[in-house]
Amino acid sequence: MSPPRPGPHIVEPLSHRRDLLERLLEGPATKPVLVDDLDCFRSTVDRAVRELEDLGFVAREGGTHRITAAGRLAVDQYRDCVGALESVEAATDLLAYVPPDAPLSLSMLEGARTWTPQPHAPNEAFEEIEHRLPDADRLRGCVAAERIPTLRTRL
Structure with a gap:
């Protein structure tokens, strides 16, 4: 029940x-x-x-x-719920690539920024991560595919 x-x-x-x-x-x-x-x-x-x-x-x-x-x-609780739904809404494009049964936690989306690379700038998200990494105390990420493998060594 x-x-x-x-x-x-x-x-x-x-x-x-x-x-x-x-x-x-x-x-x-x-x-x-x-x-x-x-x-x-x-x-x-x-x-x-x-x-x-x-x-x-x-x-x-x-x-x-x-x-x-x-x-x-x-x-x-209403504020929390609205905030959670706004986080899901903001990540809808990214979540379209995630299987429905994937083990996801809403905490991964809270305060997250998503980048959808433009065809003319496929490495934009990785460059943004590389730029922010020195000041970060943690990094959580999810990528559908790595566009250029050499970025892995730079990050």
């Missing part, structure tokens, strides 16, 4: 109401302050606060609203 997945009742509000949650990470605020800070209508803030309160991500204390621990954790 597979573990339960977060449904749209959690993911969609995080996506649509992220600005409000991010603002509340800065500190509690009243609805009028949220309207000004987020530059939106009062009805939008009312709906967003109500939706996030129902999820337990926002709590009301007197006339102010604050993010809850659950809300903070949800925002952190």
